[in-house]
Amino acid sequence: MNCIVIDDEEMARVVLEKLISNNKELNLVAAFPNGMQAIKFLNQNTIDLIFLDIHMPDFSGFDFIQTLKSPPKIILTTSDRNFAIDAFEYECIVDYLTKPLSQERFDKAVRKAQLFNPDKKTSQAAVQANSSDPETELYVNIDRRLIKIEYSGILFVESKGDYIQINTEKKNFTVHSTIKKIKDKLPPELFVQVHRSYIINVKKIVDIEDNSVLIEKTVIPVSRTNRDELINRLNLL
Amino acid sequence: MEEQPNLNYIKELSGGDLAFEEKLLGVIRKEIFHEIDEYQGNLKELRLHKASENVHKLKHKISILGLEKGYQTAIDFENELKEGNTSLQQQFDEILNSMVAFIRES
Numbered sequence: 001m002n003c004i005v006i007d008d009e010e011m012a013r014v015v016l017e018k019l020i021s022n023n024k025e026l027n028l029v030a031a032f033p034n035g036m037q038a039i040k041f042l043n044q045n046t047i048d049l050i051f052l053d054i055h056m057p058d059f060s061g062f063d064f065i066q067t068l069k070s071p072p073k074i075i076l077t078t079s080d081r082n083f084a085i086d087a088f089e090y091e092c093i094v095d096y097l098t099k100p101l102s103q104e105r106f107d108k109a110v111r112k113a114q115l116f117n118p119d120k121k122t123s124q125a126a127v128q129a130n131s132s133d134p135e136t137e138l139y140v141n142i143d144r145r146l147i148k149i150e151y152s153g154i155l156f157v158e159s160k161g162d163y164i165q166i167n168t169e170k171k172n173f174t175v176h177s178t179i180k181k182i183k184d185k186l187p188p189e190l191f192v193q194v195h196r197s198y199i200i201n202v203k204k205i206v207d208i209e210d211n212s213v214l215i216e217k218t219v220i221p222v223s224r225t226n227r228d229e230l231i232n233r234l235n236l237l
Numbered sequence: 238m239e240e241q242p243n244l245n246y247i248k249e250l251s252g253g254d255l256a257f258e259e260k261l262l263g264v265i266r267k268e269i270f271h272e273i274d275e276y277q278g279n280l281k282e283l284r285l286h287k288a289s290e291n292v293h294k295l296k297h298k299i300s301i302l303g304l305e306k307g308y309q310t311a312i313d314f315e316n317e318l319k320e321g322n323t324s325l326q327q328q329f330d331e332i333l334n335s336m337v338a339f340i341r342e343s
Contacts, residue, residue: 009294011264011301018250018257055293079297100246100300 001113002046005031006038006064007053007077012099016051016077019106026110035064047072049094049113054078059145065090066148073113077101138185140166140175147173151190155204155215157182159197167218194222194230202233242302242339261301266340269298273333280326289318292329299332302339307332 003026005016013031020028029047032038036059038050052074054061061078065071071092076083079099087093094116095109139146153168159179166173166182175182183191183199193199194213198220206214213220213230222230244258251257276291296311310332314325 009268009297011261011268012297014257014261014264015250015301018254018261022252057290079293079300099297103250 001025001048001110002027002029003049003051004029004038004041004047005051006033006035006056006061007031007051008033008056009053012053012077015101019101019103020051022103023107023110025114035059035061035067038064039067042068049110050074051077054083055080058143062086062090063145063147065092068092073116075109075113140173140177142173142175149173151187151201152203154186154191154201156198156200156218156220157186157191192226192230192233194220194226196223197221202230205234208234239335240304240306242304242336244343245303246301262340262343265298265301269295269336269340272298273337276333280323285318285321285323289315292318295333299336302336304332304336307335 003020005013005020005028007013007016010033013033017028017031020026026049029045030038030041032041034056050072052061052064054076055078061076062083065074071090073094074090074092075094076087076096077099078096081098083096087096094113097105097109136152137148137150139148141147149166149168153170155167155169157179158165158167160174162176163174164177164179164182166175179193179197179199183193186199190201190203191199192202200213200215200220204215206216208214208222208230211222211224211227213222247258247261251261272291272294276288276295279285279288279291292311292315296308296315299311300308310325310328314329317323317325
């Protein structure tokens with residue numbers, strides 16, 4: 001299997017290079033100190049397996065995975081045991097290795113990778129931005145990083161002065177923008193403005209009262225002028 | 238007896254490959270002093286979250302140098318720094334001192 005290593009620590013990369021060289025099933029193609037360099041590489045190269053550190057400055061291993069449209073098999077390598085549960089959310093993750101890595105445990109993870117998803121041939125990792133489907137997600141610029149946000153994961157958007165806060169099921173993103181700008185970007189079949197400061201995902205509504213709507217546990221105000229549009233969007237019995 | 242840094246893990250990994258051992262120790266030597274400087278600077282300026290990230294990196298070196306109890310101390314210290322506490326600082330600094338002495342000798 002052709003593989004790459006992504007880890008910000010040179011020491012960790014040296015250890016992984018040794019573990020890989022000791023395993024006859026693996027061919028190390030490249031090693032990168034950060035996810036951005038790896039993404040550039042993956043745009044032009046096909047690989048079978050990534051050894052990926054989670055805890056990296058600026059761009060975590062999970063951020064990296066989320067930028068890949070069809071990620072290859074991934075083995076996480078980390079000093080943190082706390083992320084194991086998060087790892088289960090990604091189908092591409094084969095195994096979760098905690099540092100320091102032993103050859104025996106490493107080899108076991110490689111065997112799992114060989115058996116993992118046997119119907120699937122080598123994956124071409126491609127950056128989602130290159131073939132992005134405007135119907136499913138948008139990218140927001142946060143601290144010079146383009147973060148992908150799936151439309152389906154957005155609960156609601158709230159205006160906060162010169163910023164908007166995009167509340168998703170996983171986390172909230174504060175972005176320098178306006179409600180009007182994001183309204184133009186969001187698919188109208190999924191989102192409706194219910195107040196001058198709020199746009200909601202209609203699929204996330206729990207219930208509606210006269211002048212408010214409940215999205216998960218958050219009560220969002222509904223203005224009189226927007227109420228009719230909201231009601232028209234509902235599949236009323 | 239107090240836990241001492243050792244090369245057990247590195248030697249096991251190397252399988253007798255001395256060039257690899259020297260390469261890995263060279264990288265540790267190169268990185269550890271910079272990481273300790275950063276850690277001490279962040280601690281001095283009370284940037285405890287940043288200091289916790291330094292501890293995160295250092296704890297991998299602690300484990301590579303075979304300090305099992307030290308590794309657990311580093312995990313605890315990293316977590317407490319994230320919460321704004323520094324009660325394990327002295328204990329952690331002693332681990333760093335023993336690592337630095339070991340690296341200088343090896």
